[in-house]
Amino acid sequence: MSKKSPDKDAPMRFEHDPKGPIAEFFAPVAGYGVTISSFFRPTVTEQYPREPARVQPRFHGRHRLNRYADGLEKCIGCELCAWACPADAILVEAASNTPEAQYSPGERFGNVYQINYLRCIFCGMCIEACPTRALTMSNDFELAVYDRASDIYEKQDLLAPLAEGMLAPPHPMVEGLSDGDYYRGEVTAPTREQIAWVKERRPEDASLASAESAAKEVRR
Numbered sequence: 001m002s003k004k005s006p007d008k009d010a011p012m013r014f015e016h017d018p019k020g021p022i023a024e025f026f027a028p029v030a031g032y033g034v035t036i037s038s039f040f041r042p043t044v045t046e047q048y049p050r051e052p053a054r055v056q057p058r059f060h061g062r063h064r065l066n067r068y069a070d071g072l073e074k075c076i077g078c079e080l081c082a083w084a085c086p087a088d089a090i091l092v093e094a095a096s097n098t099p100e101a102q103y104s105p106g107e108r109f110g111n112v113y114q115i116n117y118l119r120c121i122f123c124g125m126c127i128e129a130c131p132t133r134a135l136t137m138s139n140d141f142e143l144a145v146y147d148r149a150s151d152i153y154e155k156q157d158l159l160a161p162l163a164e165g166m167l168a169p170p171h172p173m174v175e176g177l178s179d180g181d182y183y184r185g186e187v188t189a190p191t192r193e194q195i196a197w198v199k200e201r202r203p204e205d206a207s208l209a210s211a212e213s214a215a216k217e218v219r220r
């Protein structure tokens with residue numbers, strides 16, 4: 001508690017309560033209390049970059065363009081992410097899927113996809129705007145580079161790699177399913193027909209073996 005000066009004529013001011021003799025004695029070293037108590041706490045110093053830094057699961061890092069379970073791309077080139085971006089950091093150019101080159105379910109796919117990380121403020125508005133959950137943000141924050149051009153990420157830098165069991169596009173959609181069915185999660189692996197289509201046109205495709213075993217799993 002503070003008290004007022006007893007002199008009524010003196011200008012009003014506040015003073016600290018006087019310390020007792022013990023507090024006075026320890027006052028010069030009291031400031032060390034925080035330091036000394038810290039000796040016994042766990043060390044929190046991050047050893048980055050020698051050890052990977054830990055971030056929270058919802059940390060907004062580098063973007064990723066996702067795929068469906070059969071390998072088709074989720075991006076349909078609608079440009080909503082680009083329109084939602086307050087920093088004008090995204091460029092999308094769509095193209096039409098054709099029977100011989102189907103990259104995503106539906107009519108169109110993202111042919112050109114760029115994110116300029118010199119502009120991006122990692123606000124996440126783009127991922128909120130994406131209607132197919134094609135665009136999400138990963139926990140990767142290691143984006144420092146030595147030249148500005150390398151901070152413009154192209155589609156191949158952002159596209160998720162093929163996971164185990166996926167079939168590399170282009171290939172047709174699962175027979176009898178619509179793009180809405182894809183969105184509802186009804187595709188869980190490539191089908192025999194999709195695999196046969198790719199085998200006929202690209203027999204050397206590296207994703208065929210893993211897609212065949214995933215298709216067998218689903219049929220079992």
Ligand code: SF4
Pocket residue numbers: 084085086087088089090115119120121122123124125126127
């Ligand atoms: S995170 Fe924000 S600033 Fe970055 S690309 Fe998405 S909308 Fe634009």
Ligand code: SF4
Pocket residue numbers: 074075076077078079080081082092110129130131132133134135
């Ligand atoms: S990432 Fe999503 S919002 Fe952006 S163009 Fe592709 S589908 Fe549309």
